[in-house]
Every structure is written in C-alpha cells, then in structure tokens.
Amino acid sequence: MTESERPAAIQAVPVRHPWRWVGAAGIGVLFAMLVHSVLTNPNWNWSLVFEWIFSPPILKGVGVTIALTILAMILGVVGGVMLAIMRLSPNPIFTGAAWVYLWVFRGTPIYVQLFLWGNFIALYNELALGIPFGPEWFTFSTRTLIPAFVAALLGLGLNEAAYLAEIVRAGLLSVDEGQTEAATAIGMSRRQSFRRIVFPQAMRVIIPPTGNETISMLKTTSLVIAIPLTTELFFQAEAIGNRTFQVFPMAIMASIWYLAMTSVLMVGQFYIERHYAKGSTRNLPPTPIQRLRAAVSRGRP
Amino acid sequence: MTSEPMVKAERVCKSYGKIDVLKGIDLEVTASEVLCIVGPSGGGKSTFLRCINHLEKIDAGRLSVEGRLVGYYERGGKLHEMKDKEVAAQRRDIGMVFQRFNLFPHMTALQNIMEGPVCVQKKNKAEARERAHTLLARVGLSDKPDAYPAQLSGGQQQRVAIARALAMDPKLMLFDEPTSALDPELVGEVLDVMKDLAQTGMTMLVVTHEMGFAREVGDQIVLMADGVIVESGDPREVLANPQHQRTKDFLSKVL
Numbered sequence: 001m002t003e004s005e006r007p008a009a010i011q012a013v014p015v016r017h018p019w020r021w022v023g024a025a026g027i028g029v030l031f032a033m034l035v036h037s038v039l040t041n042p043n044w045n046w047s048l049v050f051e052w053i054f055s056p057p058i059l060k061g062v063g064v065t066i067a068l069t070i071l072a073m074i075l076g077v078v079g080g081v082m083l084a085i086m087r088l089s090p091n092p093i094f095t096g097a098a099w100v101y102l103w104v105f106r107g108t109p110i111y112v113q114l115f116l117w118g119n120f121i122a123l124y125n126e127l128a129l130g131i132p133f134g135p136e137w138f139t140f141s142t143r144t145l146i147p148a149f150v151a152a153l154l155g156l157g158l159n160e161a162a163y164l165a166e167i168v169r170a171g172l173l174s175v176d177e178g179q180t181e182a183a184t185a186i187g188m189s190r191r192q193s194f195r196r197i198v199f200p201q202a203m204r205v206i207i208p209p210t211g212n213e214t215i216s217m218l219k220t221t222s223l224v225i226a227i228p229l230t231t232e233l234f235f236q237a238e239a240i241g242n243r244t245f246q247v248f249p250m251a252i253m254a255s256i257w258y259l260a261m262t263s264v265l266m267v268g269q270f271y272i273e274r275h276y277a278k279g280s281t282r283n284l285p286p287t288p289i290q291r292l293r294a295a296v297s298r299g300r301p
Numbered sequence: 302m303t304s305e306p307m308v309k310a311e312r313v314c315k316s317y318g319k320i321d322v323l324k325g326i327d328l329e330v331t332a333s334e335v336l337c338i339v340g341p342s343g344g345g346k347s348t349f350l351r352c353i354n355h356l357e358k359i360d361a362g363r364l365s366v367e368g369r370l371v372g373y374y375e376r377g378g379k380l381h382e383m384k385d386k387e388v389a390a391q392r393r394d395i396g397m398v399f400q401r402f403n404l405f406p407h408m409t410a411l412q413n414i415m416e417g418p419v420c421v422q423k424k425n426k427a428e429a430r431e432r433a434h435t436l437l438a439r440v441g442l443s444d445k446p447d448a449y450p451a452q453l454s455g456g457q458q459q460r461v462a463i464a465r466a467l468a469m470d471p472k473l474m475l476f477d478e479p480t481s482a483l484d485p486e487l488v489g490e491v492l493d494v495m496k497d498l499a500q501t502g503m504t505m506l507v508v509t510h511e512m513g514f515a516r517e518v519g520d521q522i523v524l525m526a527d528g529v530i531v532e533s534g535d536p537r538e539v540l541a542n543p544q545h546q547r548t549k550d551f552l553s554k555v556l
Contacts (some may be wrong), residue, residue, distance in 0.1 A: 019396070071473050176403075178399060178401055178403035179403060179405065181356055181399070181403060182397075182399060182403035182404070182462075183405075184389070184392065185354060185356070185392060185395075185396070185397040185399075185466070186357065186392075186393070186396075186416065186417035186421060186465065186468075186469055187390065187392045187393035187417065187421045187422075187464070187469065188389065188417075188420065188421055189385060189386060190385060190391050192420055192421065196416065196420055197405055200407050201405075201406065201407055257466075276407075278407055278408070278449070279406045279407040279408065279450065280406060280451065280452060281451040
C-alpha cells in the first residue's frame with residue numbers, strides 16, 4: 001500500500017479518567033502525611049537508628065541471620081529433594097516414611113520445634129554411636145555436639161525440608177511423562193533421566209516458590225530465640241532497644257536490614273528463574289540492566 | 302547375519318487391570334524389514350510397540366529382540382526379571398520415536414541428539430557433536446543445531462527426534478504414530494526421512510495411519526484390532542484386496 005492510499009491515522013478524543021486524578025491526589029496527601037510524621041515525630045528517633053545500624057552486635061546479628069538462612073535452606077533443599085523422591089518412589093517403605101516425616105514437621109509449629117531442638121539436651125544427655133541394646137563405641141555430650149547454632153539450623157532446616165518436599169514434588173509431577181519415556185528409550189537409567197531430564201525441567205516450577213521460602217526463612221530466623229540462640233539480628237536489636245529504652249527505633253532498624261536482605265534475594269531469584277526458563281519461552285525476557293541499556297540507547301524510557 | 306528374526310512375538314498378552322489390550326499377538330520381523338502396524342485406535346498398536354522396548358511389561362507369551370527375551374532372562378527353565386540397568390542396556394539398541402516427539406525442551410536440537418551418546422554411551426563430546434551435526438544434516442536440519450524445540454515446527458521437531466534415536470546406532474527403530482500430531486503439510490517431510498531410513502536397511506516397526514507410506518515402503522502390514530492381529534501380509538495386496546470384513550471396514554474409513 002502506498003502512502004497516498006493509506007487512510008489518515010485516527011484522531012480521536014481519548015476517554016478521560018477523572019477518578020484516577022482523585023485517587024492520585026488522595027494517595028499523595030496520605031503519603032505526604034506519612035513522610036511528615038516519619039520525619040518530624042521525634043519518637044522515630046532516626047539518629048538512634050543510624051547510630052546503631054552498623055554497630056558490631058547488629059552486623060554480627062546480620063551475619064548470623066544470613067548464615068542461618070543459607071545453611072538452613074541448603075539443608076531444606078537437600079532434604080526436600082530426597083523426601084520428594086521418596087514420596088514418588090515405587091517403594092512403599094520410602095513413601096510411608098516420607099509421609100510420616102511431612103505429617104510431623106508440617107503438623108507442628110516451627111516455634112515449638114525450635115524449642116524442642118533447644119531442649120533436646122533435656123531428653124538425651126549423651127548421644128552414642130553403637131549397636132542398639134548392644135555396646136556403644138563413641139559417646140558425645142549433647143551440649144557440645146549440638147550448640148545453639150546447630151540446634152537452630154536443624155530446627156529451621158528440617159522443618160523447611162518438609163515444605164520444600166511438596167514444592168519439589170509438584171515440580172517433578174509437572175514434567176510430562178513422555179520426557180521420562182523418551183529418556184528411558186535412549187537407554188538412560190532412572191537416575192540419569194532424573195538428573196539430566198526431569199529435574200532441570202522441574203526447576204522452572206520449583207524456583208519461584210523456593211524463592212518465597214527463602215525470603216520466609218530469612219524472617220523465620222527471628223524465632224530462634226526459642227532455642228535460645230541470641231546472636232541473631234532481631235534479638236540483638238531488641239536487646240539494644242531494651243537497654244536504651246528505644247525499642248521502636250531498633251525494631252525499625254531491624255526491619256530495614258530484613259528489607260535490604262530480601263531485596264537482594266529477589267534479584268538473585270530473578271536471574272536463577274531466567275536461567276531455568278531456557279527452552280520454555282522462545283526468547284528470554286531482557287534483564288532489567290538490558291532494559292535500562294536499551295532505554296538509554298533509544299534516548300527515552 | 303543370524304537366522305534369528307529381529308523381533309519375534311509369540312502369543313503376547315497384556316492387560317491393564319481387567320481390560321485386555323493384547324490378546325495373543327504372534328509376529329515376526331526379520332532384519333531390514335519394514336513392518337507397518339495399522340488399525341483402529343485402542344486396538345493395542347501402541348501398547349505392542351511399547352512392549353518391545355519394555356516401556357510396558359507383557360503379562361503372558363514371549364517377546365524377543367534378536368533372540369533375546371525383552372526384560373527377562375531365562376535360566377534353568379525359569380524367567381528372571383532383569384534389573385533396571387540390564388533393561389536400560391537392552392533398550393540402547395532400540396530407537397523409539399513418539400507421537401508427541403518428546404524432545405527435551407531445555408536442550409537445543411544438537412544437545413538433544415548428543416544426550417544419548419554422551420550421557421549413556423559415554424562417548425567423547427567433540428565426537429558426539431560432529432556425529433550430531435551429520436545426523437541433523439541427514440534429516441535436513443543442518444541449519445538448526447542451536448534451536449530449542451519450542452522454536453521448531455512439529456515436522457522439524459519430529460525429524461530431530463528421529464535423529465536423536467539414530468544417534469544411539471539402533472538396530473531396530475520403533476515409530477509410534479510419528480505423523481499423527483503433525484499438520485497435514487508437514488507429514489511429508491517426516492515420511493521422507495523415514496523412507497530414506499528404510500532404504501539404508503534399517504529394521505523398522507511403524508504404527509501409522511499413512512496407508513500410502515505402508516504401501517510404498519512397507520514389506521509387511523499388520524492390521525491390529527481389539528488386541529488381535531486380524532490380517533497380515535504384503536501391504537500392496539492387503540490394502541488392495543483385504544480378505545476380512547474388519548479390515549475392509551477399517552480401510553473404508555481411512556482410505
């Protein structure tokens with residue numbers, strides 16, 4: 001079609017949206033009120049927040065929180081994958097054992113589980129390696145074998161494994177049966193077809209809820225006081241708050257740290273998801289950085 | 302060359318619960334032969350094919366490939382179930398092509414083809430890659446090595462699937478309705494690849510609704526319905542002059 005044949009572009013009056021402007025004004029006023037209060041009410045005590053935010057006990061608390069999150073998630077993922085495989089196994093003993101595990105660990109509150117791990121020592125003073133009802137070769141004192149940090153790790157990780165098991169199972173079930181058949185038909189063993197074919201495809205389904213769980217785990221670490229493990233971020237913030245009679249600013253400070261850490265996790269999740277989207281979408285969506293670069297080179301947003 | 306037939310089925314039976322899918326299939330395929338299995342859906346064609354590489358277990362009868370029982374070995378007059386590993390080893394000589402392609406979506410066309418040789422046969426990666434390129438060229442897709450399955454048309458995907466099966470150097474190829482999921486204009490390109498393959502002397506069992514293919518390429522045709530073989534013989538004769546009413550009914554619907 002040549003330019004002369006092409007009809008003129010439509011010039012219509014766009015639909016007006018007056019209520020959008022009303023809404024924007026309302027939200028603007030509320031937001032201004034919030035900012036005003038946050039900045040001018042002395043009880044927020046921002047100077048104290050910034051005085052303590054990089055103090056050694058808080059930084060150490062952040063470190064403990066991060067370490068607990070990462071290690072507990074590793075324990076949870078490994079345990080969750082194992083439990084999911086057990087639940088899908090043709091062996092009824094494995095299926096049953098996994099079911100009981102899930103029943104117990106999902107059926108009791110995490111706070112109570114942490115309390116129990118912390119007080120494991122009350123149940124068993126010593127752990128021994130040997131033959132049941134027979135001789136014991138090694139004995140360990142529970143107090144030295146399971147310090148508070150390890151108790152916290154076990155409590156968080158083993159609980160997480162139960163939840164991740166269901167997430168992993170959902171992922172594995174989402175992979176078409178034809179994939180296993182095709183893998184089997186080229187002579188792969190069950191293990192090879194799981195590792196090379198089924199699991200990588202299941203990851204696409206597993207990652208978003210696992211990202212959720214990681215963020216949730218980061219925050220759940222604030223419950224390890226049930227052990228009690230006291231070096232973690234929120235307990236430290238609260239302790240400083242109690243000492244200085246400034247509980248609220250310290251809670252705000254802890255929240256800022258939690259928000260910062262979850263933000264980092266969300267970025268990580270985006271890139272992992274992108275990696276496992278290979279082949280499922282025709283073209284991968286651009287990363288925010290690529291989008292920014294494209295916008296800059298175009299010269300407009 | 303051995304005198305053993307490539308595939309031999311003797312009164313093979315298979316049921317799912319109370320439903321008998323195969324009710325005594327007797328069949329022989331010699332090396333380099335192309336056997337086409339046709340018949341109404343639900344007649345047991347696909348199930349029979351899947352029994353040959355032990356994706357399904359048979360309940361009664363004997364089924365052997367190159368004189369070796371599928372999934373069992375015989376010792377002292379007794380059948381013993383094979384271990385998963387032994388079954389997997391047996392499957393390596395049997396290539397299979399599925400109706401819905403079943404390519405691995407997270408791998409490129411080339412990676413799909415290399416997967417078996419590298420992961421199962423433990424071949425050198427560079428060698429496997431070179432072979433995969435050759436196979437891609439053979440199925441007419443030398444320009445698509447880095448395409449993911451989602452970026453290929455149905456016909457192209459099925460050709461990659463054929464190349465993937467060929468990469469294992471199978472002695473026998475099973476085709477389970479390889480063109481049934483394709484748009485009509487894409488059927489030809491897949492059948493052409495299969496014709497070429499038949500000409501190289503590959504032993505092939507093809508479940509199909511393509512009577513033209515059966516007539517042109519098939520050495521033997523079998524009409525399977527309700528779990529039994531109704532009629533078998535030379536495809537040109539059977540298709541032109543069917544002897545049984547069941548065959549006539551079926552052919553009148555598909556031709």
